Amino acid sequence: MAxxxxxxxxxxxxxxxxxxxxxxxxxxxxxxxxxxxGVPQVVLYLxxxxxxxxxxxxxxTHRLPRDPDPSDGDG
Numbered sequence: 001m002a003x004x005x006x007x008x009x010x011x012x013x014x015x016x017x018x019x020x021x022x023x024x025x026x027x028x029x030x031x032x033x034x035x036x037x038g039v040p041q042v043v044l045y046l047x048x049x050x051x052x053x054x055x056x057x058x059x060x061t062h063r064l065p066r067d068p069d070p071s072d073g074d075g
Contacts, residue, residue, distance in 0.1 A: 007060055018053040022049060
């Protein structure tokens with residue numbers, strides 16, 4: 001049960017940290033007239049963090065233990 005709480009806390013930290021990384025003050029740091037392979041730097045920054053957040057959520061969700069089925073024991 002403690003492991004499940006740690007993973008749920010990790011999901012909360014990931015969501016808050018991810019939201020903080022895509023708010024305008026930090027995004028403006030990457031809003032420069034620089035392109036990588038024809039893609040503006042700010043677009044690469046936003047999509048990179050988006051992919052990292054999706055991968056982190058998938059990893060945490062995969063490690064999260066399943067809830068016990070309430071219909072199994074009280075039948």
